[in-house]
Amino acid sequence: MISIKGLHKSYQMGSNSLHVLKGIDFEVKEGELVAIMGSSGSGKSTLLNIIGMLDNHDKGSYKLDDVLIKNLNETKAANYRNKFLGFVFQSFNLINYKSAHENVILPLYYQGIGRKKREVKAMKYLDDVGLKNWATHMPNELSGGQKQRVAIARAMVSEPKVLLADEPTGALDSKTSKEVMDLIQKINKSGKTILVVTHEEDIAQMCKRVVRLKDGVIVEDKKINQKKAL
Ligand code: ADP
Ligand code: MG
Numbered sequence: 001m002i003s004i005k006g007l008h009k010s011y012q013m014g015s016n017s018l019h020v021l022k023g024i025d026f027e028v029k030e031g032e033l034v035a036i037m038g039s040s041g042s043g044k045s046t047l048l049n050i051i052g053m054l055d056n057h058d059k060g061s062y063k064l065d066d067v068l069i070k071n072l073n074e075t076k077a078a079n080y081r082n083k084f085l086g087f088v089f090q091s092f093n094l095i096n097y098k099s100a101h102e103n104v105i106l107p108l109y110y111q112g113i114g115r116k117k118r119e120v121k122a123m124k125y126l127d128d129v130g131l132k133n134w135a136t137h138m139p140n141e142l143s144g145g146q147k148q149r150v151a152i153a154r155a156m157v158s159e160p161k162v163l164l165a166d167e168p169t170g171a172l173d174s175k176t177s178k179e180v181m182d183l184i185q186k187i188n189k190s191g192k193t194i195l196v197v198t199h200e201e202d203i204a205q206m207c208k209r210v211v212r213l214k215d216g217v218i219v220e221d222k223k224i225n226q227k228k229a230l
Contacts, residue, residue, distance in 0.1 A: 001162060001193050002028035002051060007060035009046055020046050022216030024060070028162075028195065033188040035204035036197045038213035044197040045166055047213065051195065052085050052164045053077045065161055082111065086155030086163045090170035092147040094139040100150045101126060101135035107158045125153040129183060145176035152183060156192075163187065163194045169203055181206040 009021040020043040028034055036044050049055040050062065053069060062069045064084055072080065094103050101119070104126055108118035126132055129149040139147055148168060155163055165184065169177035181203060188194050188208075196207055204210045205224060212220035 001030045001032075001065060002026065002195075003061075003063040004051075005061045007047075007050070007062060008058050009043070009050060009055075010058055020216060021050075021057070024216075024218060026211065026218065028193060030161075030193050031188070031191055033185065033194045033208040034196070035207035035210045036195060036213065037199060037201075037204050037210055040199065042213045043216060044199075044213055048164055048166050048195065048197050051162075052087060053081050082107070082158060084161045086158060086160035088148070088151050088155050088163065088165040088168045090167040092139070092144075092151045092171075094147055094150060094154075096139050099136050099138055100131060100142065100146075103139070103150055104154045104157050107154060111158065122153075122157055125157045126150070128156070129153045143176070144172050145179055148172065148176075148180050149183060152180075152187070156187065161193065163192055165194065166197045167199070168196060169198065169200065174202075177203060178206075 004024055004026040007021055007024040008019070011018045011020060024047065036047065038044050046055065050057050051064075053072070064080070067080070069080070095106070098106070101122055104122035105118050108121060113121070123132065123135060126135055129152055131146060131149055131153070134142060134146060139150070142150065168184070169180050172180060177200075184194060184196065185206060196203065198204055207224060208226065209223050210220070211218055
């Protein structure tokens with residue numbers, strides 16, 4: 001599903017250059033649930049953003065579903081993003097003046113799907129995350145965990161091949177974090193490939209595999225024994 005070889009990324013700031021990713025080799029197969037770990041500033045978001053086509057890499061190769069991702073113009077990148085990828089962020093990024101239902105409808109609206117069809121489909125995805133009865137509520141009437149579940153429904157409604165979550169539990173207490181991870185596990189069990197960036201060990205332990213970044217390279221890549229973790 002994802003194949004990355006010898007990937008490098010630097011940020012240019014005036015005459016200074018910050019070399020963040022220094023040769024990443026990383027393969028993800030369909031159906032995996034992978035945690036990307038590392039201390040703050042280790043390049044986790046940079047890697048996820050490159051995988052999500054929100055940012056470009058400098059060197060090396062990146063293939064998503066056998067498509068080489070390189071030098072795509074903004075329109076093409078946006079098309080691939082919509083087709084392949086769903087995003088979940090620490091800060092939920094919901095639209096505050098739209099209801100839970102309308103937030104989930106939005107990606108379908110941009111895809112040009114008819115009104116009735118998008119309303120029904122969005123409601124099904126809200127139901128999948130347990131929020132059918134909260135459909136008409138505005139984000140400021142929802143708890144953090146509920147907001148993140150709306151964001152997950154919004155990411156899933158376009159049926160992406162890969163779900164990318166950057167610190168999805170970063171703004172939640174530990175009980176709510178566990179609930180959100182339970183939902184992510186449930187989505188993964190239905191066959192979805194998922195990458196979760198986190199710096200919390202117990203969140204990583206709820207994934208099937210942990211990849212650790214340090215000083216711009218992967219220093220550890222191991223499977224997790226789910227039985228032991230639970
Ligand atoms: P993490 O998500 O692991 O905390 P990031 O990938 O966000 O790390 O950042 C890695 C390093 O790159 C940090 O030192 C950060 O300050 C720097 N960085 C991230 N984004 C940019 C940017 N757009 N411009 C310049 N430097 C950046
Ligand atoms: Mg980050």
